[in-house]
Amino acid sequence: MSGRLRVVRAGPGETIQDRGRFGYLRYGIVASGPMDWIAFTLANRALENPEDAAAIEISLAGIEVLCETEPLRIAFAGGAFAWERNGTRLPSAAVVKLEPGEKLSARAGAWGTWTYLAVAGGIDVPPVLGSRSTYARFEIGGVDGRALRPGDVLQTCDRANDVVEGTLLTPLLERSNAPIRVVLGPQDDYLTSAAHETFFSESYGISSRFDRMGYWLEGPKLTHELGFDIVSDGIPLGAIQVPGAGQPLVLMADHQATGGYPKLGVLTRADVGRFAQHRPGERVRFEKCAVDAAQRALREAYAALDRPIVRASDAILGSSNLIGGVVDGS
Numbered sequence: 001m002s003g004r005l006r007v008v009r010a011g012p013g014e015t016i017q018d019r020g021r022f023g024y025l026r027y028g029i030v031a032s033g034p035m036d037w038i039a040f041t042l043a044n045r046a047l048e049n050p051e052d053a054a055a056i057e058i059s060l061a062g063i064e065v066l067c068e069t070e071p072l073r074i075a076f077a078g079g080a081f082a083w084e085r086n087g088t089r090l091p092s093a094a095v096v097k098l099e100p101g102e103k104l105s106a107r108a109g110a111w112g113t114w115t116y117l118a119v120a121g122g123i124d125v126p127p128v129l130g131s132r133s134t135y136a137r138f139e140i141g142g143v144d145g146r147a148l149r150p151g152d153v154l155q156t157c158d159r160a161n162d163v164v165e166g167t168l169l170t171p172l173l174e175r176s177n178a179p180i181r182v183v184l185g186p187q188d189d190y191l192t193s194a195a196h197e198t199f200f201s202e203s204y205g206i207s208s209r210f211d212r213m214g215y216w217l218e219g220p221k222l223t224h225e226l227g228f229d230i231v232s233d234g235i236p237l238g239a240i241q242v243p244g245a246g247q248p249l250v251l252m253a254d255h256q257a258t259g260g261y262p263k264l265g266v267l268t269r270a271d272v273g274r275f276a277q278h279r280p281g282e283r284v285r286f287e288k289c290a291v292d293a294a295q296r297a298l299r300e301a302y303a304a305l306d307r308p309i310v311r312a313s314d315a316i317l318g319s320s321n322l323i324g325g326v327v328d329g330s
Contacts, residue, residue, distance in 0.1 A: 003156045004154065005123075014056060016132055017142075020032055021128075021133050021141070030253075040055060044075070046095050056148070060279070074119050081108060169309070180284055180287070182265040182288060191242060199222060202285075204284055205219060214249050215249070
């Protein structure tokens with residue numbers, strides 16, 4: 001049975017995203033999709049949604065939505081945002097049931113830049129080129145190809161299921177200060193050995209110049225060995241470009257299709273979401289990662305996603321400091 005969510009409040013960075021739009025990079029249309037694919041997947045799996053179900057990606061500006069019609073089963077997961085239902089504090093990762101007339105809100109909390117609001121069955125917006133993901137630069141997907149605005153009404157595809165209210169508990173939602181793993185290439189030889197040493201030994205700050213396209217890093221400049229111009233080639237998610245000024249740029253979900261600056265390396269897929277959760281001003285460290293280790297890390301992430309999510313239904317109400325936590329998977 002379908003329902004409706006009305007957007008009461010939304011900042012400039014709230015969009016509809018699904019797994020992404022694949023197969024069109026040759027035409028300059030990137031995949032888009034979630035900035036933190038692990039949190040996005042957790043929110044959908046908590047509701048037993050299809051893997052490609054569309055959800056709301058929420059940035060630091062936060063959001064408030066109103067359930068207008070049928071009761072809706074909703075899950076949210078990501079950074080430690082402050083969630084409330086009708087003014088009552090909720091955990092930062094949970095499954096809840098919204099009754100008609102109830103409001104659900106999120107604002108930036110202790111840490112994290114992105115969180116995801118999934119609805120049982122997914123958000124029902126028309127697919128464009130096989131995806132519901134918003135790609136604002138091309139004005140496609142989502143709601144009219146743009147960020148959400150107050151007054152937008154979202155149709156949902158709510159399905160009857162046995163999901164009960166509760167806190168989502170999984171190590172995948174724990175904050176980690178471990179270095180972000182990087183696979184070198186394809187133009188790492190364009191940087192000097194001193195640049196390599198600097199990048200992997202110093203910490204870098206996240207600049208205020210950040211969005212879904214990329215995060216500029218602030219820190220020691222990197223020097224080029226073979227210049228900073230290359231014949232433009234394809235850009236993968238997580239590519240670390242080093243333009244002439246020597247300040248690295250990490251390209252994210254809405255990255256361009258091709259680019260002409262050398263790429264020192266690429267974030268491992270397993271660490272893309274963890275990197276994306278850093279806020280401006282926070283510092284991050286990087287470490288080299290071999291291809292086989294990056295593949296192993298991704299397999300481990302998928303294995304963790306496949307483990308059942310523990311829900312503590314008695315902890316969903318009545319606490320002002322609950323957050324998603326760690327449980328023993330045994």
